[in-house]
Amino acid sequence: MPGGRFLYQYGDQGFSLGGGSGAVALTSPPGFGRRGAAFGGRFADLDLVPDLGARIGSREWWRGLATLTALCGAAYMLSPSLSRPLPGAVPAPLSGPAAEQGRAQSIAPIAYGSATGARMAATDAVRPLSEAPERPMLELTAAVGSGDDFASVLERAGVGGAEAAQIANMVAGATSIDDIEAGTRLDIRLGRRPNKHVARPLDALAFRARFDLRLEVARVNGALQLKPVPIRVDNTPLRVTGEVGSGLYRAARAAGAPASAVETYLRAIGSKMSVGAIGSNARFDLIVAQRRAETGEIETGELLYAGIEQRGRKLQLLKWQAGGRTEWFDAAGVGEKRAGLTRPVAGYQTSGFGMRFHPLLGYNRFHKGIDFGAGYGSPIYAVSDGTVTFAGRHGGHGNYVMLRHGGNMGTGYAHMSRIAVRPGQSVRQGQVIGYVGSTGLSTGPHLHFEVYRGGEAINPKSVSFVTTSLLSGEQLRAFRSRLATLLATPVR
Numbered sequence: 001m002p003g004g005r006f007l008y009q010y011g012d013q014g015f016s017l018g019g020g021s022g023a024v025a026l027t028s029p030p031g032f033g034r035r036g037a038a039f040g041g042r043f044a045d046l047d048l049v050p051d052l053g054a055r056i057g058s059r060e061w062w063r064g065l066a067t068l069t070a071l072c073g074a075a076y077m078l079s080p081s082l083s084r085p086l087p088g089a090v091p092a093p094l095s096g097p098a099a100e101q102g103r104a105q106s107i108a109p110i111a112y113g114s115a116t117g118a119r120m121a122a123t124d125a126v127r128p129l130s131e132a133p134e135r136p137m138l139e140l141t142a143a144v145g146s147g148d149d150f151a152s153v154l155e156r157a158g159v160g161g162a163e164a165a166q167i168a169n170m171v172a173g174a175t176s177i178d179d180i181e182a183g184t185r186l187d188i189r190l191g192r193r194p195n196k197h198v199a200r201p202l203d204a205l206a207f208r209a210r211f212d213l214r215l216e217v218a219r220v221n222g223a224l225q226l227k228p229v230p231i232r233v234d235n236t237p238l239r240v241t242g243e244v245g246s247g248l249y250r251a252a253r254a255a256g257a258p259a260s261a262v263e264t265y266l267r268a269i270g271s272k273m274s275v276g277a278i279g280s281n282a283r284f285d286l287i288v289a290q291r292r293a294e295t296g297e298i299e300t301g302e303l304l305y306a307g308i309e310q311r312g313r314k315l316q317l318l319k320w321q322a323g324g325r326t327e328w329f330d331a332a333g334v335g336e337k338r339a340g341l342t343r344p345v346a347g348y349q350t351s352g353f354g355m356r357f358h359p360l361l362g363y364n365r366f367h368k369g370i371d372f373g374a375g376y377g378s379p380i381y382a383v384s385d386g387t388v389t390f391a392g393r394h395g396g397h398g399n400y401v402m403l404r405h406g407g408n409m410g411t412g413y414a415h416m417s418r419i420a421v422r423p424g425q426s427v428r429q430g431q432v433i434g435y436v437g438s439t440g441l442s443t444g445p446h447l448h449f450e451v452y453r454g455g456e457a458i459n460p461k462s463v464s465f466v467t468t469s470l471l472s473g474e475q476l477r478a479f480r481s482r483l484a485t486l487l488a489t490p491v492r
Helices: 033-042 059-078 097-104 150-156 161-174 248-254 259-270 473-487
Strands: 005-011 014-017 024-027 138-143 185-190 202-210 213-220 223-230 238-243 283-293 298-310 313-322 325-330 334-339 348-351 354-357 364-367 369-373 379-381 386-393 399-405 409-419 432-436 446-453 456-458 466-470
Touching (some): 138 150, 161 223, 248 283, 259 283, 313 473, 386 409, 399 432
Antiparallel strands (some): 005 014, 005 024, 185 202, 202 213, 213 223, 283 298, 298 313, 399 409, 409 432
16 A cells, blocks of 8 residues: 555454555554565565464464464563562661551450550650559458358458358358359459558458349448348249140240259159150140249249149059159159169079978978078168068077068068167168068078968069059048149149
8 A cells, every 4th residue: 555554454363454434544654565475465464363162274364373382482481480579679677666666556366465555765754763652442352262261261361260161150140151152143343452462451342142132241330230131022823724735845934934844744644654656635734843043043943843733534643752762753643663672782683482392390391481602791771662561580590581562462581680770760772671680590601581471482584563642531531631722723
C-alpha cells in the first residue's frame, strides 16, 4: 500500500494482508520503505500463534507448538533462581523508645511480655510515695471444699486464726458443721487493720448453712454477733403422672420427673412385672421427695411412690423399711421376692445327703444334711431371711441353730464353736449366726447344714428358697396410712 501502510486482517489462517471491514491498519516506522514492504509481503502468510486445538498434526500446528516451547524455555531461562531469592529492602529493627511504643501497640500473649496501650512518662509534678495506702475494706468470696475445716477456710481468706476459731465455734452452736455442704459460698467482708503486719478483722460473713438456714455474722460495737436467718421450706412431694405413649422413660422425663427418679421407678416396677409388657395406653404415677425454699431453690430427693395403671389394674408400690431392710411393698404389704440361698459357709462339701457310714458310731446311718469343711472359727451365714427358733446345745449336733423361713421351710446349722444369735431373733440373708467348730459328734471342724420342709429333712441341693417380706399388724397400718397420705399429693 502507498505510504508504507499495511492492512492486516485476521482469517482462518491468522493475520494476513487485506482490506475491507474489520481490517487493522498498521503504520510502518520511518525508513521502513520498500524493504519493509518486501519483508512484510514475504512473511504475510506466516502465523506464529496458530490455534493448537485445531488441525492437530499439521505443519502450522507443529510450528505453533515449537513457538510455545521456545517462549516457555525463554521464560524459564530468564527467571531468577528459586534457591536464591531476590534481595529486597529490610526495615531496620526498632530499639529503645520506638520498640516500647511498637510493643504497646501490638498484640502478643502476656507470657511474652505484652503491653496494652501507651503510657505517658511521669512529669515533675509526680511525687513517689514511700508506701501505698491500703484499701479500707476488702469484699471477697470463698468456698468450702470437701473435707475442709470451717476455720481453715476463713484463714485462707485472710481472717486471723483466733478470730476464725471464734467464728467456727459460733457457727457450730447454730448448726452442725457437717451440715455445711462442700461448695457452699461464703460472702466475706474484711475491715481496716492498724498495720500490714496483722490480719484484717472480719466485719461481715454470710452464707447458706443449710437448705432451711442462712447464717450472718456481723461486727457490732467491736464484737462479733451471729444472726440465724430461718428460710421457710415447703416439703410437699413432687407428683408426676401421664400416659406411657411411645416409651415409659421418655414420657416420664417429658412430664418433668428427674432422670434418677425415673431410673429407680423402672427398677421398682420391674421387681413386680415386666416393663416390656406395659402398653402405650398405660398411665404412670411417680411421687418424688422435694423441698422448695422461699428463696426459690428446689431440692429433689428420692423416689417415694411408684404406680402404674394398665387395663383397669393398678400396681402401687411404696418404699418402706421392715426388718432392717428398705424395699418396695405393694398396697397389700407384700415386699420384693428374693430367690436363691446364700452359701452357709466359705468351704467345700465333704459329705452328702442320705445313707452313709458314720465315722464315730461305726455303722450306716441316714445323714440328714450335707457337711462343709471349713477352718475353725469361720463365720456361718443365714442362707435366707428367717427367725431363730432354737439356739443352744442339741445332742450330737453340739452347738446348734435352727431358723424358720417362709413357706413352711427351715434350716439347721450344727457343730458350731460359738453361737451369735438368740431364740426369737430375726435374721437377714447373709447375716452371721455363728462360727465353725467341732462340738457334738464331730471328727473335726466343719458345718453340718440341714434343710426342712414341714418338719421333714430334705436334700439341701434340691431347694432354692424364694422369700418375700410381709407386713402385718401395726406396721401394716402405718404403711397404709403413709400410702394414703402420698396418694393425696396433688399432681404437678
